[in-house]
Amino acid sequence: MSKNKKRTFGVVGLGNFGSSVAKDLQRFGNHVxxxxxxxxxxxxxADTLSQAxxxxxxxDAALRDAGFGDCDTAVVAMGSDLEASILSAMNLKLVGVQTVWAKATTKTHHRILKKLGVDRIVHPEVEIGQHIAQILNNPLMRDYVSLGNGYHVVNFRIPDSLEGRSLSELPHGKxxxxxxxxxxxxxEFIGQDGAECSLQRDDLLLLLGQRKDLHSFAASL
Known part of the structure; x- marks a missing residue:
């Protein structure tokens, strides 16, 4: 398969969450x-997506007529209507969508979707809330990405106490x-492990590690 082949996505529910997903998928050059x-x-x-x-x-017949049988991946983006979410997920599997993602709002909702074979279940409000809390909890943390298994990549703003010091002087490793x-x-990316890079105000230090170690390092700054 060509890496540049256009993929087809289906989004069920065009509220705030669904419309954001759909518009960005379209912006990335997919058929949505x-x-x-x-x-x-x-x-x-109507004027933004490939089809709305x-x-x-x-x-399920309406889904087939809408072309969802040709979708590589579909997202069930509504969460407040439990019945509609569950039936939509079931029907997407029924019409042959290979990969189905779905939004869940409660633990019960999550368990039901998992039993239906939904490939990935997301809790947008919870996940965004946790992300914001992590950043608010540490003023030096600009952002982070979870890699799974407890590992994260975090970018820290350089505090005044580290200005002028080189990467090799920092205690992050040992x-x-x-x-x-x-x-x-x-x-500009300008440094790596062991580099004699003199840190400046507004630099971002990119660190990889487990959450407890990252928190301990941040607390020491």
Whole structure:
């Protein structure tokens, strides 16, 4: 398969979450089919998505007619209507969608979707809330990415106490079991482990490690 082959995505539910997913997938150059039972929501994306249609995903025949059988991946983006979410996930599997993601709002909802064979279940509000709390908890943390198994990549803003020091002087490796990926200065990548890079204000230090070690290092700064 060509790496540049356009993929086809289906998004069920065009509320705030669903419309954001659909618009970004379209922006990345994919073919996106978005459906909702709300005429206003569909109309708002009619000129943005490859296809935007008024379709009730609880009807598997309607999903087939809308082209979801040709989708590589589909996202069930509504969470408040439990029945509609469950039936939509079931029908997406029924019409042959290979990979189905779904939004869940409760633990019960999550368990039901998992039993239905949904490939990935997301809790957007919870995940964003946790992400924001982590950043608010440490003023030096600009952002982070979870890699799974407890490992994260974090970018720290250089505090005044570290200005002028080199990467080789920092205790991240021996004392905190962290790996320095490098330093970002604006849009330029300028350092890595062992490099004699003199740190400056507004530099971002990119570190890889486990959460407890990252927190300990941040607390020491």
């Amino acid at each position: 089919i978005g459906i909702d039972i709300s005429e206003a929501r569909v109309a708002a994306l 249609m008024i379709v009730d995903a609880r009807d 004392s905190y079991n962290l790996r320095c990926i490098g330093v970002m200065r604006g849009t």
